[in-house]
Amino acid sequence: MNKWFKWACFALLIIFISETKAQEKVTVGEKQILFSKILKENREIWVHLPKTYDDNSISPAKYPVIYLLDGENNFEYYAGMTDFLSRPPYADLPECIVVGIKNTERTRDLTPTKSQKKSPVNPNLILFADSGGSENFRSFIQKELKPFIRKQYRTQEYSVLVGHSFGGLFAIHDFLTHPDDFNAYVANDPSLWWDHKILISKTRDYLEKNKKFPAKKSLYVSQADNEEQQKNWNSDMTQAINEFRTIVEQNGTLNYKHTFFKGEVHGTVSYPGNYEALKFIFNGFRTNIKEFAKSPEQLEEKYKTFSDTIGAEFIPSESYLNIIIKFMKNNEFKNAETYFMNLKNKLYPDIQ
Template sequence: MKPRVSALALVLCLACGGAAATPASYQLDGTEVRDIHARALERDYQLLVALPESYRNANRSTNRNTTRRYPVLFVTDANYAFPLVRSIAQRLAKHAGMEEVIVVGLSYAKGDSAVHSRRRDYTPSTPRGSSYRSDMPGRAPAFGEAGAYGRFIADEVFPLVAAQYRADMGRKAFVGHSYGSLLGLELLLTRPATFEHYILGSPSLWFDRGVMFEREQAYARARRDLPASVYFGIGARETLAPGKRRSRLEEEADMVADLKEFDAALNGRRYRGLQTRLEVFPGEDHASVFPVLFTRGLRAWLDRAR
C-alpha cells in the first residue's frame, strides 16, 4: 500500500512550495554582537560579548545586585576562540567555584579573510626576506600593524566596553594563541599596563627571524620595570621535527625551546613588577593545546586574585 498524506500536510507542503524549511542558526545564550569602527585604522570590526549568568539574572530582577562589576577577558581570533573561552569560563564558574567573567571576542576585520586580518593586525613587523602570498586576490599580504591594532583596543574598544557593561576595567586579561600571542607580546613590550594579566599560548617567536627577542632586548636597555602578570602555555609536541636544525625560520623552529628561552630572558632581567609562569603540556600540539592552556592560565589569574 502507498503511504497516505493528510490533507493538512499536503496544504502545508504546497504552501511552502514543496521545499524544506531552512533550519534556524544556533545562537549562544547570553551573548551580544557589537559593531565598532576603528577610526585610525579605517576598518570595521565586531566585538562578541558573553555575559555571566549572574549578570544576566541581575538585569532581569530588580531585587538583585546590579552594581557588581566583573573581570574582563579580551580574546583574539574570536571566530574560533570566543565560543571556546566563553564555555570554559562559564563552566568553571558554575561547577568549580571560579569567579565569573565577561568575555569579549575580538573579530577579524570585516571584508578580510582570517589569514589576511590576523597577519596584519597581530604581527609586530613585516618579515624580512619573506615570500608570503596573499589569500585575497588583488591584495598584497600585509603585516606589522600590531602596535596600531593594540592602540585601537586600548583607545576604542576599552571605552566602549566600559560604557556598555558592568566591567571592572582594572581587572583585564588578554588571551591570545600563536599570532595572537605575538600581539600580546607587542603590548607587553610597548604598553605593558594595557592589561593586568596576559594568557599567551604558543607564541610564534620564530616570526621575522625572532624579532620579539630583539624587542625584548631593546626594552631591557630602556627600562627596568615591567608591570605585568604573564602566563605562557605550549604543547610539548611543538618542537623541531627530527633531523632538522633549529633556527628562527618557521619550518625550522622549535617553539618549545623558543618559549623557554624567551621566558628565561624575561626572568633573567629581574624586571620590577613582572610575574611569569610557563607550562608545557605533554601530548599536545599547536592545534590541540589552546583549551588546556587557557583553562590553566585563567586559574592562574583568578586563583591568585582570591
C-alpha cells in the same frame, strides 16, 4: 462542527506553544558591530555576559573583562570555560565578561613589524606582505573597543588579553611596549620567531632599561609539543619560546608561568593553555565555604589579600554571599549566618 473546529484550533495552539518552548535556544553571547575610524573598517565582536549579569534579585555588579583574540576560533569554548571556573562555591575566578574579537586581516593586525621573509620556493615573493599593523590594532582596542565595552556593559577596571600564535606574539609585544594596557596577558604558543626573534631582543632591551618587569602584572605562556610531535615542524618557534622563558625566569620579577603541554600541537594548545592561564592569573581567589563556619572573618581577609596581590579591588559577590548565608542557615551556624548577613548589608545596602 463549529465546536470541534474550535477544539482543534485550541489543540494546535497548545502544540505550537509547547514546540516553541521546546525550541528555545541557549545563547553563548551577542554580536556587536563597531566601526573603527582607526582601522577604517567594521569590526565584529562577540560578547559573553556572566550568568548573574541580568539577575534582578541582586545588585547590579561590575565584572572584569577578558579580550580574546581570534574570537571566531575560541569564543564558544572560552565563554563556557569562564562560566565553569567561576561557578560558586568552587570558583577559581570571578565571573567575567568575555569579548571575542573576530579577525579581518589577521596578519596585518597581530604582527609588530613588516615582514622581509622571502618565500623558499619563490625568492621574489615576500611572505606575510600585509604584516606590521599591530600598533594600529592596539590603538583600536584601547581607544575604540575598550571605551565601547565600558559604555555598553558594567565593567570593572581589570582586564586580560588572550592570544594564540600571532595573537600570542601580539600579547607579548603589547606587554613589553604598553604594559599598562592590561592587568594580565596570555600567550599560547606565541610566534616569537617573528622577524628574526625581534621580541627576544625587545625583552632584553626592556630589562636593560627598566631592570625589572612592572609590578602586579601577570604573564602566562603555553608551549605546544611541536618539535617533538612533528619532527622539527617549527624549531624556530620552539627555540624562541625557550629563549624568552630563560630571560624572564632569570630576571624573576614578573608573575610568570610557562607550561609545556606534551602531546598538544600548535593548533590544539590554546584550550588547555587558556584553562591553566585563568587559574594562574586568578590564583588565590578560591575560598573554602566550610572554613567560614568557625572563622567568618576569613572571607574578607582572603579577598583583601587577593586584591593586594592582583592589584585591583575584588569583593565577594552578592550571589556568593547568598550561597554562604544559606549554607550557614541550613547547618545552623547562627553566629556565622548573622556575620554574613551583616556583611551583605554593608557591601550591598540597596537590596533589602
